[in-house]
Amino acid sequence: MENDKLMKNISTILTDDQINTDPEELYDAAADRYKKYAKARKVLDVPVPLAIVYPKSTEEVARLLAFCNENQINVIPRSGKTATEGGLENWKEQTIVIDALHLDKIIKIDEYNMQATVQAGVALQTLEDELNKVGLTTGHSPQSKPVAKYGGLVATRSIGQFSTLYGGIEDMVAGLECVFPDGHVSRIKNVSRRAGGPDIRHIAIGNEGTLCYITEVTVKVYRYFPDNNKFYGYLTEDIETGLKVLREVMVNGYRPSVARVYSEEDARQHFFHFYKGKCVLLFMAEGNKGIVEATSRGIEEAVDKFNEGIIEEVPSELIENWFVNLNWSQQDIDDEFEGMIENDSHDGFTTEISADWETIPKIYHNAIERIRKEYNRVHDLTMLGGHSSHSYINGTNMYFVYNYSINCAPEDEMRVYHHPLQKIIVEETLKLGGSMCHHHGIGKFRNEWSKDEHGTAFYMLEKLKKAFDPNGIMNFGTIYYQEEGAKYQK
Amino acid sequence: MKIICFVKLVPDVENFKYDYERNVLVRENVHQILNPEDCSALSVALKLKQENIDVQVETLTMGPEGCRPHLEDLIKRGVDRSILISDKSYVGSDTYVTSRIISRYLEREAFDWIFSGTHSIDGGTAHVPSQVAECLNIPQMGNILRINQAGLFSDRVRTEVDSEDAVLQFEIERPAILSFQYSTKIKLPYIKYEDLERDVSGQLEIVSNSRLRFCDTETGIAGSPTKVSQVEVDSFGRKDTRFLKCDDEGIEEVYQFLKQRGIVCS
Numbered sequence: 001m002e003n004d005k006l007m008k009n010i011s012t013i014l015t016d017d018q019i020n021t022d023p024e025e026l027y028d029a030a031a032d033r034y035k036k037y038a039k040a041r042k043v044l045d046v047p048v049p050l051a052i053v054y055p056k057s058t059e060e061v062a063r064l065l066a067f068c069n070e071n072q073i074n075v076i077p078r079s080g081k082t083a084t085e086g087g088l089e090n091w092k093e094q095t096i097v098i099d100a101l102h103l104d105k106i107i108k109i110d111e112y113n114m115q116a117t118v119q120a121g122v123a124l125q126t127l128e129d130e131l132n133k134v135g136l137t138t139g140h141s142p143q144s145k146p147v148a149k150y151g152g153l154v155a156t157r158s159i160g161q162f163s164t165l166y167g168g169i170e171d172m173v174a175g176l177e178c179v180f181p182d183g184h185v186s187r188i189k190n191v192s193r194r195a196g197g198p199d200i201r202h203i204a205i206g207n208e209g210t211l212c213y214i215t216e217v218t219v220k221v222y223r224y225f226p227d228n229n230k231f232y233g234y235l236t237e238d239i240e241t242g243l244k245v246l247r248e249v250m251v252n253g254y255r256p257s258v259a260r261v262y263s264e265e266d267a268r269q270h271f272f273h274f275y276k277g278k279c280v281l282l283f284m285a286e287g288n289k290g291i292v293e294a295t296s297r298g299i300e301e302a303v304d305k306f307n308e309g310i311i312e313e314v315p316s317e318l319i320e321n322w323f324v325n326l327n328w329s330q331q332d333i334d335d336e337f338e339g340m341i342e343n344d345s346h347d348g349f350t351t352e353i354s355a356d357w358e359t360i361p362k363i364y365h366n367a368i369e370r371i372r373k374e375y376n377r378v379h380d381l382t383m384l385g386g387h388s389s390h391s392y393i394n395g396t397n398m399y400f401v402y403n404y405s406i407n408c409a410p411e412d413e414m415r416v417y418h419h420p421l422q423k424i425i426v427e428e429t430l431k432l433g434g435s436m437c438h439h440h441g442i443g444k445f446r447n448e449w450s451k452d453e454h455g456t457a458f459y460m461l462e463k464l465k466k467a468f469d470p471n472g473i474m475n476f477g478t479i480y481y482q483e484e485g486a487k488y489q490k
Numbered sequence: 491m492k493i494i495c496f497v498k499l500v501p502d503v504e505n506f507k508y509d510y511e512r513n514v515l516v517r518e519n520v521h522q523i524l525n526p527e528d529c530s531a532l533s534v535a536l537k538l539k540q541e542n543i544d545v546q547v548e549t550l551t552m553g554p555e556g557c558r559p560h561l562e563d564l565i566k567r568g569v570d571r572s573i574l575i576s577d578k579s580y581v582g583s584d585t586y587v588t589s590r591i592i593s594r595y596l597e598r599e600a601f602d603w604i605f606s607g608t609h610s611i612d613g614g615t616a617h618v619p620s621q622v623a624e625c626l627n628i629p630q631m632g633n634i635l636r637i638n639q640a641g642l643f644s645d646r647v648r649t650e651v652d653s654e655d656a657v658l659q660f661e662i663e664r665p666a667i668l669s670f671q672y673s674t675k676i677k678l679p680y681i682k683y684e685d686l687e688r689d690v691s692g693q694l695e696i697v698s699n700s701r702l703r704f705c706d707t708e709t710g711i712a713g714s715p716t717k718v719s720q721v722e723v724d725s726f727g728r729k730d731t732r733f734l735k736c737d738d739e740g741i742e743e744v745y746q747f748l749k750q751r752g753i754v755c756s
Contacts, residue, residue: 317733324736344677376687379559382502382521405523407563409680416686 001071003050006094009071010053013063018102020052029097032081032088034414034445040340041410046488049076049095056102058177058185058215064098065213065473066183074476075181077209079120079151082144082333084350085443087156087208091477091485100151103215106130115174115190117218120151137224139166146329150217157206159439161326162257163390164250165286166222168439170205177216178204181469190218203464208441209475211468228292230285231323232299233314235278239263239386240361241309242281245302246391247357249283254298258284258323258389263364265385266401274318278311282319348383348403349418351425355434356395360388364398367428371402371421380404380417390438397438400425415490419445445489447481491542491643494599495532496592496606496619497549497564498525499557503611524560527607531670533678535605536568538639540679546570550595552580552588558694565690566681577699579706584714585613589621591709594702596626603642604667608632619669630667631660637668 001009010019020026026048031039038044055061068075074092079100081088090097100121107117111134118127125146128138141160142148148158154176159168166172175190188201204214236242242261249259260282262270267280281303285295303310340346355363364386372378383403390397400421408416422445426436430452442450451458465472465480477485502521524532532549539545549564551557552575561572575595583591596604606619616632623630633652641647641661651658652671662668699709707713734740748754 315731315733321733321736342674379522407567407678407681408683408686412680412683416683 001073001094003094006071006073007051009067010051010064010096013067014053014055014060018054018056018060020054021050023048025052026050029076029078029088030090032083032086034084034086034089034443036337037340037346037406037413038410040337043409043411045411046090047093047095049090049097052078052097052099054099054101058179061098061103061179061213061215062183062185064096065179065181068096068473069181069183069471072471072473075209075213075473076475077151077155077213079149079155080123080144080147080153082148082152083156083441083443085437085440086445087441087443087475087478089444089477089488091444091482091488095476098213100149100215103151107216109134109136109221111136114221115218116221117190117216118150120213120215120217121149123147123149124153131221132224135224136221138172138219139222140169140172140219141327143327145327147333150219151214154205154214154217155207155209156441157439159390161323161389162284162286164259164392165255165257168390169219170202172219173201173205174218174220176201176204176214176218178212178214180212181471181473185215186212187216203468206441208443208478210479211464211474223288225286225288225292228285228287228289229320230292230296231316231319232283232285232296232303233274233316233319234281234303235274235276235311235314236261236281237278237309237311239279239364239388241306242279243357243361243388243396244306244309245281246388246396248302248305249298250391250393252298252302254295256283256295256299257286258282259391260387260389262387263385265383266387267385269383269401270322271318274314276311280314281310282314284319284323344406345403346406348401349421350402350440351400351422352397352438352440353400353425353429353434353436354390354395354397354438355429355432359432359434360396360398363429363432363434364400366432367400367425370424370428374424375420377404377407377416377420380407399438414445419490422446442479444477444485447477447479448489450479450481491544491602492546492548492600493535493538493603493605493642494548494550494596494601495528495535495569496604496622497528497532497551497561498607498610499523499551499553499560500525500610500612522557522560524564525607525610525612527609527611527670527672529607529678530673530676531605531607531668532564532569533673533676534637534670536679537676538642539568539570542643548573548601550592551575552592554581555696561694562690563681564678565693566685566688567679570693572694573697574694575697575702577702577709579699579704580709582711582714583709584716585615585617586621586716587709587714589618589625591702591704592618593622593625594704595697596622602664603647604665606667606669608634608669608671616669619667623667628665628667629662630669631662632669634668634670635673 029052030046030048031044074095076097078097103119103121105119109116131137141162142158153169175188177187179185204212246259262280264279267275271280283299285292336347381404386398386400388396388398404417406413426449429436436449436453499522502523535547539547547569548571549569550573555576565572609616620630631649634649635652636650638648645664646661649660734743
């Protein structure tokens with residue numbers, strides 16, 4: 001279909017003010033934070049979408065998807081626009097971005113049943129603020145909290161900084177509504193638990209816009225006791241000591257909301273004023289008083305058990321102050337963008353992986369060693385380290401963090417620096433049976449390893465795609481590798 | 491026209507580690523960067539080369555062989571030839587000996603101009619360019635903000651020099667050392683993607699003492715007249731710490747603290 005005709009058809013579904021064809025907005029919509037530097041320098045190498053559209057109802061989403069499906073037009077679902085892995089990057093000439101801007105209603109806060117229902121375009125911070133007024137919390141706090149919206153949070157299997165206590169978004173979603181490419185609307189009801197066959201919430205949770213468009217979400221909510229929060233910080237001899245303490249706390253059944261250990265290099269970035277060249281271990285105990293007291297005792301006992309590797313305790317105020325200022329606002333994002341226009345640098349990149357307790361230190365050291373030995377631009381690295389920030393009874397994650405001087409053209413940055421570094425980390429992770437993506441999603445730049453990530457279970461993902469999106473219109477290139485998109489990757 | 495640019499590899503001072511137990515700076519595995527003012531000077535030279543086909547740009551560096559990847563990158567950015575003066579016997583040389591070593595190499599080289607930064611971020615003495623000029627008996631000008639590029643092709647170049655309270659103009663005769671200030675307005679060209687893996691080893695030459703022929707007593711710590719009697723490192727010891735919240739009250743207190751010390755104005 002010709003572009004003009006396509007846009008004419010779209011305008012029969014939506015009003016003019018729901019269709020955005022502003023060139024600057026379209027350029028911005030062509031890529032997400034993965035190519036943030038190239039975007040800031042105006043050298044993006046991907047096509048811009050034809051339009052960004054803002055449906056006001058589930059019905060309008062259904063009509064849009066059915067139209068695009070019939071005419072094989074690529075669709076990128078979008079809400080808070082904080083994606084970091086290329087999930088919002090466009091690889092097709094004919095693409096429509098469906099933005100949840102007007103799906104912005106908090107439908108219900110149900111204090112008795114401890115759940116809240118929101119449309120996809122409700123910002124996490126907005127719901128959090130409303131819940132706080134009645135003594136409740138979402139329990140979800142990714143760094144993007146002030147900007148991220150519920151559609152994207154659920155579609156990417158987001159996780160927050162309090163995950164050790166509250167879990168990831170998948171533990172919070174009670175039910176949801178989503179629209180499939182053929183226009184079918186599915187509502188998954190909100191119940192506390194059921195054994196009604198496979199848990200179909202998980203077809204939508206984490207689909208990254210490749211199977212359906214999430215329009216509404218019901219999440220569990222929690223009592224909010226901010227005055228009870230207690231913070232703990234320690235300097236440790238090495239990252240292993242920190243990991244051992246984290247494990248001890250977890251396997252003894254305690255659930256601090258925050259439990260982290262930083263390598264020396266990464267600690268330097270966050271805790272320059274007190275880290276003294278050592279690793280930093282920190283905790284936050286949260287909840288009602290009795291639970292906080294018990295959790296605090298559990299943390300102290302675990303620290304005591306591994307006291308040989310503990311150098312000293314850090315004043316809890318320092319941890320609290322750091323934590324209060326950790327989230328990035330829209331202003332932070334804008335400031336970084338301006339900085340990238342001025343300078344040949346940015347705030348760095350990350351790759352987040354997960355594995356069991358035994359394997360995580362091996363992956364960490366293997367990857368760091370391989371990068372130092374093999375990576376041909378190692379002399380440009382200004383920082384290489386990592387931290388564990390989300391722990392479970394059977395393992396934890398590792399957030400590899402790296403900064404570098406950019407000595408190539410902005411459009412080459414990712415293939416010269418981030419991608420080769422990520423490749424080493426992913427390969428070392430998959431080799432030892434870990435997962436290559438703990439919480440950012442696969443996006444478009446880890447899709448080359450999707451099959452290796454899932455092994456024989458990738459069959460199930462392929463079947464889902466064929467069943468729900470047989471025309472392949474949903475977010476082309478995300479999760480599922482596409483040869484046609486390889487030119488934008490490497 | 492041939493321009494030789496001094497390029498020094500310096501520790502990335504943003505990324506120093508401090509050993510609190512031994513109270514010393516940890517210099518091992520410290521990331522090295524190109525001295526920013528030298529980058530500015532080299533950027534001027536490479537821009538000139540891009541615009542004039544008969545301009546030849548060489549870099550001259552004194553340092554360990556670990557500098558190689560950085561110098562190879564400079565060749566990939568457009569430098570014609572890189573010279574690395576490197577010899578174990580030169581380790582520990584002060585600025586005077588360093589200047590003599592560099593000068594001895596330059597005595598046998600033809601050049602029209604030498605470009606350098608004015609200061610390096612690790613030492614900041616600004617000795618080397620002026621001492622090399624003295625050894626070679628040529629003029630040198632520091633703190634240059636701009637030059638009249640056309641003048642480089644004649645026998646005299648006009649320079650604009652920062653003298654803190656004014657910008658002064660000077661003319662300098664060829665050959666001379668022109669030492670630039672750091673500028674954000676001009677940057678080194680990017681390395682092209684297809685050049686990243688290009689073998690440029692043929693354009694990088696290592697010059698050792700077997701060529702420059704200093705005797706042992708003339709170089710290194712032994713040959714350096716500068717004697718360090720004592721090094722005092724700023725203590726990073728814990729100060730009286732007060733914890734403030736990131737709220738209006740905390741911000742006001744920090745503001746008043748800075749205002750009292752003249753760090754911010756009202």
